[in-house]
Amino acid sequence: MGTDFGASAHADDYRLADFKLLLPIGPDVRTLVIGTHQPAFLPHLAGELGTIDLVVEPPQDRLHETTLAAMAALAAPERVRRIGAPEGEYDLVFSEDVSAGRHLRAGGVLCRFLGREVDSTSSGLTPIGRWRAYPDWPAFRVLIPDHPAGFRAAARDLRLYPSRSLTGLLARFSAGAAARRLPEQGIALYRREGAEPHPTLLGTLRGALASMGTDAIRETPADHWLLASGRLGPGNPVLAFSLDAHGQPQRLIKAARFPGGQHLRAEAEQLDRIEQALGPTAAARIIRPTDSAVVAGRWALAYDFEPTHPFFGIRWRLQSRKRFCLAMADWLAALGLATRRQPDRTDIAARHVAPLQRLVARRILPRKTQHQAAAALEDLERLAPSLPMILEHGDLGIYNTRLTNADGSDFRVLDWGSSTFEGIPLGDLAYLLCSARAPKALARRCLGNYLVRMHIPTGEAPALWFSYLARRWEELDGIRPPVHDDPTSGGGLLLPIHARVAPYLDGLT
Incomplete structure (x- = not known):
């Protein structure tokens, strides 16, 4: 594993320390980082550990400098000491070399990064477990x-x-x-014998x-x-x-x-x-x-x-997908009717009209999509006084559903952390149909059934979809800021989804 995995490329990625669940964590955990080409996890972990000794060894000097600069912004830099050699014993050691376990106190834990040497066990260390990273490290x-x-x-x-x-x-x-x-990358954990670990x-x-x-x-x-x-x-x-x-x-x-x-x-x-x-x-x-x-x-x-039947295969394409999509359209309509309310125009304008106004004004969409969005905005502004607010999941892909019957007739839905009672009709269903790769005829049938049950004219569908798209676009821009000249960054991740949804809507109007 080379130095291209350095802090300069990944220091702003909070996921780098998500293996922290497997580690002893706490303000009294004395930590050593030695012999590693990949210190970029430290800025996202240092705030949850005690003192950290970072042994700087050529030719990683520049790499560690970048890591320390990131830590100054993301963690408490005073907790980190740059030293030339380990001092005493440690509760937690990060290294690519299993021999670094010699610096552990009794009961201490070694987190070894895989990929640079064959597995071996140093004297006095008990293996805890080994994990392989996917798709990358x-x-x-x-x-x-x-x-x-x-x-x-x-x-x-x-x-x-x-x-x-x-x-x-x-x-x-x-x-x-x-x-x-x-990939032969990931982590292996070992414990020094002789005492209970943190x-x-x-x-x-x-x-x-x-x-x-x-x-x-x-x-x-x-x-x-x-x-x-x-x-x-x-x-x-x-x-x-x-x-x-x-x-x-x-x-x-x-x-x-x-x-x-x-x-x-x-x-x-x-x-x-x-x-x-x-x-x-x-x-x-x-x-x-x-x-x-x-x-x-x-x-x-x-x-x-909650186990699930697969969202792929011959049975899914020939039978389950149709039943699943139709059942989901009925259920989402029931949710919409149960939670439907008529807000005042100010709330609708702020929640559902303004995001699309801002997206259209940025003029960052592909030409055809820009024209579609502008037309949808005109309709949305006209419809605003009558638009309802409903319960919206906010991330209703098939990855957040469980197919409990193999024939697609029953399901369960998880991960409601993005949900809101200030949602707009149709967005969840259109996003789900795209995620399920529903054929056009099936998608149009589901959307049509949903709109009929919700008492919404089919001609309003594009305005509803673009309102949902613009709001999620802003949410994604806030989570993962857009990169200049990269149309797929930030909210641009939604462009392929719109490309699939647009033909669904064309058949409704």
Whole structure:
């Protein structure tokens, strides 16, 4: 692994330290960083550790300088000392060399970055576990336990590999074959024998969230937890899935990425409001947490894992997709009718008209889309006095649904952290149909059924969609700022989605 993974490329990526759940964390954890080409995780972790000794070794001087500059902005720089050699013993050591474990105190933990040497165990160290990064390192999306149970979970129940990729195709037939394509990158953890270690962040959360009696959260060993990193926004949680001996996920922990984050608290409170607004029948399809806890200012929610039938394959294309999309259109219409309210014009203008006005004024859209957006804005301004507000999920892709019946007739929906009661009709459904790659005829049927049930003329569909698109565009710009001359950065991520949705709408008007 070369120095191109340096801080200059990744220092602003908060995901780099998402493996923190597996580590001992706390203000009394004395830390050493030595012999690593990839110190860019430090700015996102230093604020949760005690003193950190950073051993600077040529030729990584420039790399470490960049890391320290990033830390000055993102963490407490006074906690970091640049030294020429380790001093004493440490509770936590980061290195690419297993021999760095000699600097640990009894009970201390070594986090070794994989990829630069073959696995070996230093005298006095006990292996805790080994995790492989996917699709890359250090900006990983998942850390997969490096054993058959982890590979099976990634390939089957969690379906982590893109279905159209070679790895995804191999995973349908052999979890092991797919695993052989994983990069030899990630982390391995070891513990120095002789004393109890500091509790890991995951261990502390498990103790707070585990229900009474038998609970997979409490009983799953460390090397049977698979981690998934939120892709957008520092407020997105880190996900930890507990796996049984056969690689079947049992429980899920959603942990706030940083102490003090209120996103999970807001999500739990929002779910209470949603259930109250919908009633038990409509709310039965909403996945809710079983437990919640706050540990050292960090919110966490626990869930039972909800398996799903696949959103691909012959049965999905020929049968399940049609039933799923039609059922989802009916359910979203029921949610819209149950939560529909008529706000005053000022609220509608601020929430749903103004974002599209700003997007059109920026003139950053492709020419055809710019013309469509301008026309939709004229309609939206005209319709504003009569537009309702409804419950909106805000990120309703198939990745946030669970197909509970193989024929597509039943489903459940998760991840309501982006939901709002100030949403606009049609946006969720159009986004979902795009995510499901619905054929045009099916998508138009679903959208038509939805609009009829919501008592909305089909001619208003483009205005509703562009209102939703513009609001999400601004949200994405805030999470991942746009890059000059890169039309797909920031909210530009939505352009391919609009390209698929636009033909759906053309057939309605």
